[in-house]
Amino acid sequence: xxxxxxxxxxxxxxxxxxxxxxxxxxxxxxxxxxxxxxxxxxxxxxxxxxxxxxxxxxxxxxxxxxxxxxxxxxxxxxxxxxxxxxxxxxxxxxxxxxxxxxxxxxxxxxxxxxxxxxxxxxxxxxxxxxxxxxxxxxxxxxxxxxxxxxxxxxxxxxxxxxxxxxxxxxxxxxxxxxxxxxxxxxxxxxxxxxxxxxxxxxxxxxxxxxxxxxxxxxxxxxxxxxxxxxxxxxxxxxxxxxxxxxxxxxxxxxxxxxxxxxxxxxxxxxxxxxxxxxxxxxxxxxxxxxxxxxxxxxxxxxxxxxxxxxxxxxxxxxxxxxxxxxxxxxx
Amino acid sequence: xxxxxxxxxxxxxxxxxxxxxxxxxxxxxxxxxxxxxxxxxxxxxxxxxxxxxxxxxxxxxxxxxxxxxxxxxxxxxxxxxxxxxxxxxxxxxxxxxxxxxxxxxxxxxxxxxxxxxxxxxxxxxxxxxxxxxxxxxxxxxxxxxxxxxxxxxxxxxxxxxxxxxxxxxxxxxxxxxxxxxxxxxxxxxxxxxxxxxxxxxxxxxxxxxxxxxxxxxxxxxxxxxxxxxxxxxxxxxxxxxxxxxxxxxxxxxxxxxxxxxxxxxxxxxxxxxxxxxxxxxxxxxxxxxxxxxxxxxxxxxxxxxxxxxxxxxxxxxxxxxxxxxxxxxxx
Numbered sequence: 001x002x003x004x005x006x007x008x009x010x011x012x013x014x015x016x017x018x019x020x021x022x023x024x025x026x027x028x029x030x031x032x033x034x035x036x037x038x039x040x041x042x043x044x045x046x047x048x049x050x051x052x053x054x055x056x057x058x059x060x061x062x063x064x065x066x067x068x069x070x071x072x073x074x075x076x077x078x079x080x081x082x083x084x085x086x087x088x089x090x091x092x093x094x095x096x097x098x099x100x101x102x103x104x105x106x107x108x109x110x111x112x113x114x115x116x117x118x119x120x121x122x123x124x125x126x127x128x129x130x131x132x133x134x135x136x137x138x139x140x141x142x143x144x145x146x147x148x149x150x151x152x153x154x155x156x157x158x159x160x161x162x163x164x165x166x167x168x169x170x171x172x173x174x175x176x177x178x179x180x181x182x183x184x185x186x187x188x189x190x191x192x193x194x195x196x197x198x199x200x201x202x203x204x205x206x207x208x209x210x211x212x213x214x215x216x217x218x219x220x221x222x223x224x225x226x227x228x229x230x231x232x233x234x235x236x237x238x239x240x241x242x243x244x245x246x247x248x249x250x251x252x253x254x255x256x257x258x259x260x261x262x263x264x265x266x267x268x269x270x271x272x273x274x275x276x277x278x279x280x281x282x283x284x285x286x287x288x289x290x291x292x293x294x295x296x297x298x299x300x301x302x303x304x305x306x307x308x309x310x311x312x313x314x315x316x317x318x319x320x321x322x323x324x325x326x327x328x329x330x331x
Numbered sequence: 332x333x334x335x336x337x338x339x340x341x342x343x344x345x346x347x348x349x350x351x352x353x354x355x356x357x358x359x360x361x362x363x364x365x366x367x368x369x370x371x372x373x374x375x376x377x378x379x380x381x382x383x384x385x386x387x388x389x390x391x392x393x394x395x396x397x398x399x400x401x402x403x404x405x406x407x408x409x410x411x412x413x414x415x416x417x418x419x420x421x422x423x424x425x426x427x428x429x430x431x432x433x434x435x436x437x438x439x440x441x442x443x444x445x446x447x448x449x450x451x452x453x454x455x456x457x458x459x460x461x462x463x464x465x466x467x468x469x470x471x472x473x474x475x476x477x478x479x480x481x482x483x484x485x486x487x488x489x490x491x492x493x494x495x496x497x498x499x500x501x502x503x504x505x506x507x508x509x510x511x512x513x514x515x516x517x518x519x520x521x522x523x524x525x526x527x528x529x530x531x532x533x534x535x536x537x538x539x540x541x542x543x544x545x546x547x548x549x550x551x552x553x554x555x556x557x558x559x560x561x562x563x564x565x566x567x568x569x570x571x572x573x574x575x576x577x578x579x580x581x582x583x584x585x586x587x588x589x590x591x592x593x594x595x596x597x598x599x600x601x602x603x604x605x606x607x608x609x610x611x612x613x614x615x616x617x618x619x620x621x622x623x624x625x626x627x628x629x630x631x632x633x634x635x636x637x638x639x640x641x642x643x644x645x646x647x648x649x650x651x652x653x654x655x656x657x658x659x660x661x662x
Contacts, residue, residue, distance in 0.1 A: 049592075056596050057566075222591050235388075244592045257584040260553050261380075264572045264603035265387050272595035 003096040006061045010051055012251040019312040027100050032080050036073030036099045038331045042121040043315040048248040057274050067095040070121050090120040097308055122326035123159055123300045124286050130275040131159035132285045138240045138271045139216040143168030146210045148229050151220035153180035155326040160218045162188055162298045176321045183324055187299055202228035221246045230259045239270040301325035334427040337392045341382055343582040350643040358431050363411050367404030367430045369662045373452040374646040379579040388605050398426040401452050421451040428639055453657035454490055454631045455617050461606040462490035463616045469571045469602045470547040474499030477541045479560050482551035484511035486657040491549045493519055493629045507652045518630055533559035552577045561590045570601040632656035
């Protein structure tokens with residue numbers, strides 16, 4: 001079987017050269033383990049940071065070792081009591097065509113969800129859970145408030161925005177194409193959108209769209225876009241620091257205006273968070289999200305790329321903005 | 332009587348030229364008003380922002396109108412039922428030798444505090460209350476945590492640090508002179524200090540003093556000092572954005588590194604706050620502070636400058652760092 005290892009740590013923008021395909025023997029199955037056929041692999045921005053050799057909340061990928069991330073597999077063979085051939089499971093999977101994992105390291109996907117198992121990498125997976133806890137626990141939306149989401153057509157942003165709308169907020173999405181803007185306003189019922197490529201003066205657009213200012217800013221990107229939103233924050237506003245993708249590929253520290261006096265004057269609360277801190281509440285959150293999906297209160301879209309060999313290219317797409325919703329590779 | 336008006340708005344660093352002394356008639360006393368002899372006037376960093384014509388939580392000073400700030404007056408004449416000649420009161424006073432104010436606009440200082448009435452501009456006034464709510468409500472110190480305070484020998488910082496110490500924290504003060512450092516470690520029992528003029532690499536000093544990192548950063552200054560502390564933040568750290576004096580005199584926006592990825596990784600909460608939002612709890616907080624003072628758990632120091640004519644010079648001292656503790660002018 002094939003696997004993909006991290007050949008070298010990227011410096012600045014990632015290119016395909018940091019990935020290397022290798023062949024690997026399928027190891028023998030030990031007690032409590034399962035052999036999985038990899039079905040889907042998820043590519044996510046946080047994985048860029050794991051390519052650096054830097055302290056973080058999650059260990060860095062090691063050079064010459066296999067990359068791993070969210071994935072869905074089908075059980076081919078099981079020596080674990082709760083799993084049997086044909087089961088679908090989600091979890092952290094190596095970037096391999098097949099994998100041997102401890103049965104306790106993966107989560108069984110209920111049979112009634114077998115038709116759309118990829119939702120366990122999207123709305124019902126870490127993506128949706130990130131949106132859920134970031135918006136509800138950090139942002140704490142109140143009906144009538146104005147919420148701005150950056151990378152709003154992305155996997156997390158699109159769910160976060162819909163959750164805020166569910167709570168009675170007016171949701172404004174910042175995105176990078178007309179197609180995304182139409183998707184957000186049409187299918188996802190966002191109140192308004194700003195295509196920053198067409199309207200780079202985001203601050204001016206926000207002044208027009210919401211002169212009453214921004215109560216919650218759910219930030220997936222950082223950099224100039226976030227600075228523009230910071231100028232429009234309301235008193236007692238909350239900033240959910242969820243992602244900073246604009247900064248991840250930079251070689252040197254990004255410089256920007258020090259807006260702390262703004263945060264002071266407006267009594268803004270900014271908070272970084274990691275979804276794993278909420279693990280004890282995942283089951284309840286997944287149940288809420290599943291109900292909202294079933295009731296049509298939340299819509300989702302996936303961009304699925306076919307073929308294990310296309311994993312590196314899919315990963316690079318995260319940074320080019322060239323996709324809507326959750327980005328997956330079907331193996 | 333003399334008064335001081337704002338002659339023009341400062342651009343950048345304030346100089347004495349923005350203040351103008353004028354003569355004023357003492358107006359006749361109306362019903363419910365009191366005539367005060369101004370005894371003490373407080374100079375505070377937030378007043379710098381009121382000199383700008385900018386949106387804030389408090390209205391800007393108007394050009395050609397009298398400046399006002401915290402002060403203590405003695406009642407010379409009263410037409411208010413609760414106040415009589417000889418009473419001492421605190422409140423927002425105009426920068427005048429005498430003032431006619433509504434009796435409800437000032438707070439009577441209890442007789443048993445007449446010996447140290449200036450504490451109503453310091454530990455028992457907005458200064459102490461700012462330290463109290465900023466540290467306890469925003470910082471939320473837990474025993475054993477490491478707390479860093481910038482402008483630690485200042486009016487707010489010195490109280491905030493002692494409150495954290497009271498709660499069982501190890502408190503590190505950043506200050507700008509050996510005299511201040513010795514005061515903090517000696518009289519105020521801070522765990523450690525960093526004199527940033529002697530040791531400009533604050534990040535390195537923090538790594539030495541507290542390799543286990545910083546749980547709470549109570550920020551009075553902003554700028555480079557704060558960036559250095561931000562690099563040393565612990566997981567689940569809190570940043571109390573109390574003041575940003577390093578930025579107040581700047582003509583243009585200060586630029587600094589965008590450290591939001593650090594805040595994300597460490598799940599840091601940064602929060603700006605304004606003491607007036609806690610007005611409903613002032614009485615209880617003053618009681619706590621008075622008990623801590625009486626028990627010797629909190630020490631305070633005042634730098635008192637004599638003479639109404641020295642008010643402008645006293646205000647400028649706020650920015651030169653040339654004082655310890657609360658800075659007051661005795662009129």
